[in-house]
Amino acid sequence: MTQVGEGHETAADEAGPVLTFGEPAAGEVLAERYQLEQHVNNDSAGRQVWRGIDVVLRRSVAVVLRHPGGDSATEMLQAAVAASRVIHPNLVGVYDAIDEQQRAYVVREWVDGESLRDLVATEGPLDPARAIAIAHSVADALTAVHATGMVHGNVHPGTTLIGDDGRVVLADARADAADSPEADVRSVGGLLYFALTGRWPHAETGRSALPDANRDSTGSPAAPRQVRAGIPAYLDDLTMDLLDRRVAAPAAEALTAELGRLDAAAEDEEYEEVGPLRFVQSGGVPGEPARSAPKILLGVGALVVIAVIGLIFGIRAINGSSTPNASSSTSAQADTNTQPSDAGTASGAPLGEPQKIPLTADMVRIVDPPDGGRKDGEEAKFLVDGDDKTAWKMSFFNQPNFGGIKKGMGVLIHLDKPRQLSSVKLSLSAPGATIDLRYGTKDFGDSSKGDEEAVAKYVKLTDADAADVPTAGEQVSLIGFDPAQTYEYVLVFITKLPPNEDGQGYKVNVNELELYGY
Template identity: 50%
Template sequence: MTQVGDGPSAPLSVAAGEVLAERYRLERHIADDGAGRQVWRGVDEVLRRPVAIVMRQPGGESAEEMLNAAVAASRVNHGNLVGVYDAIDEGTRAFVVREWIDGAALRELVAEEGNFDAERTTAVLHGVAGAVAALHSSGMAHGNVHPGTVLIANDGRVVLTDARDDGNASLERDTRAIGACGYFMLTGHWPKEGGRAPSVLPDGRRDSAGALSAPRQVRAGVPTYLDDLVMDLLNPELSPPSAQVLAAELSRLDIADQQLFGAGPSTLRFVEENETAEPGRTPTPKLVAVGGVALALIITGMVLGVKALNANADPRNNAQPTAGSSTGSVNPRPVTLTAAQVRIVDPKGDRKETENAARVVDGDPDTAWKTNGYTRANFGGSKPGMGILVNLGEVRHVASVKVQLTLPGARAQLRVGDADPGDSMIGDGKINETYEAIGDVQITAKTTVFPADLKTQYVLIWFTELPLENANSANPYKIGVEEISVEVQ
């Protein structure tokens, strides 16, 4: 289920079956969070999909923080961030409509299954850090990272939800909270150094002087690299690295995700236990075990700790690693793209939609390259898709690709390839056949960030489904791309 925390039960003034904004039907009351908001499972009757609805009564000024945070989060699309679909203030009540996640909160999983091992902890931290890094890249702090807002979907996806905008959020607090999540997964305790968390979680273990005990002092089997990382992130005397640097380093160590479970960024691969589920309850999926020897072989010689990530850092900008850092990481930086470096890929079109590609790199969000209108979301069944090819000029280490669209609702992939076979129908067909997809998302916001950690010269943003732009049009499905930016390491 989608859950944002525990709290006192609020009196219900709405009931199952009620339709909000002539669109969102309430199905089941799930819980009330610590802020007194009601959490419901509902259905979007227009798109016929399940949604989570978080309601606050009354609306107006008392709901501004919730609504502002939802609107800000809706502008950032990332595979590890919950999709935010709508935010409505009706005066007497206000509510946020977001993606429904079938799964459980991190808090619930640790309570049911016990402490996580190092591999599973690293995989979850990788997903959370990636989500936080995407928010930070947009200029927004999450402000509410804790085991109740980190969800693990039944398909293994790590999802961060319920951002706050209460004036206390900061980039540094988010990064320290990631470390606290690691401490919680390893020990079952939430250290107060991690900031806000549900009051039901016990504080971290402490010695007689009140100092926080390291995870390996609480339980056996915690590897040194993970113990050091968690404790460094919680150490107020050390400036934490940026979330982008932290996510990049965790991606190197996410063995459970990248090395042993196949491709798929920040996704935990699960197998079902051979057991019969209790009536009305789905068996909790278990992470496939990873041998400690494999992990040790891969991280031999690697130093992972905030001191290493923060070598010679400028404390004013949250840790800028130097070229001499033992990890070799650098903060991502944007690439200046010209019109000559972008073109439209349309393998089965009439080439009429291949004009105006330069608008996606002109720095003006008021201009855009746009598709024609189509009768159905799949380009009317006339083609496998369309996309924008970016030639970086040489092989670069791509950290992320950011796409700003005219409206949300499209489905897109990030693809990479070795060459551009030519600006023609035949060349575009070869691109469609040979370029490898490394990310596939249903875009729920106008701004989408595709995380990446790979070396390539050619990047393709490939659209397979179009959003509905105008239901009254004979060809209502189309999309426009306002800006594309690429960050490299």
């Protein structure tokens, strides 16, 4: 986050007010009170963030501005008004919210310091104790927000600010109807994951321009301890439980209490010996460390299911021995009634863990838009032959953007039927390629024109910003599939190439491609 420069009050006096309308400008005074000094950045929602001066109270402020205002800014203003009602040391103070129709803006506290996003970008992943302290402050702020019946809806490394004085504050609430207290709490797990690894788990906490978590072949994020050595097991467990939707999320106050305990232990340099997690969601035996209530419930539920299945088979066995002439069709009908009627389709949630979908050579082809030589088509079969020693060997280029002669190259997958999908896994010869995932409703033909139409008309499954983040390793998992949707045509499209292994030009080979779904 941009620092507030010394002597800014003097600069404001010398510049004088500039009263304009439309696009904001440095020196302009809003509402006859808030003078804009410096454009800091634009946030993910397209709002401009400015450093300014409250010329009445002579203090620095942050001005979050949308142009135009009116209906497009209603959500921003409502969230700001709601946030202003909650006073907490770990929440940024909201001073004003104004809609001028032509544009709207929120005036809030300016924090001297930087965001968690910028801190990690500068210093790298944080040590466990510091990550715990930051997460504790954010969870404490969320406890205050949730106590009023509101949600924050925008917990992210870019809205988590660390002041030069060490204070941690959460800024820029942006809740809508789709947000929930659970989503806020799980985002604290995302903050821990980001602070410990430098990566933000997109599928679990929301899309971002930040690099996604490293993922295994099923699309699940790698645990922090798998990414980086020296992370205590209890902190690894806590982070992954918060991100795992199969484990019920604790209330914000329970998470705050747990992080407070870990934070205190870290200050005494005893955090390696803090013992098991203690989310207390119901009464327990005094003096006994409490197990996670959700996990206990899962275990009890599994036992109940086993007992019911055993009872059903026992009854069937008794019935079968007493009625030897019962028709087989009766048993078949009973079995059908115990299974989902449309398993594996978009009508319900995916069943079980994602499985590798068998791909054959006739289900994949190389996409090479116009101005390409279309010489790589015969190598598509090497992507699905199960042999890492064979590969689609791309041509050599002088620039990472394919020499500027085309938008990229990719692989089109045509499934034999629409499927629910989870992820695509690639084995590359080198890290650093930029890849996005797209889908369509048809193959426009194995030709230059058909490839051009596919690239233009297929819909990206990743955000534009996220798609610009290069891959960090040679094993890459691409995610973004909607579990409520089925896909038949999928395009894995490479838009930028990494440096060649010999340092001359740009090139990458794709050794294997695997598709996972339900």
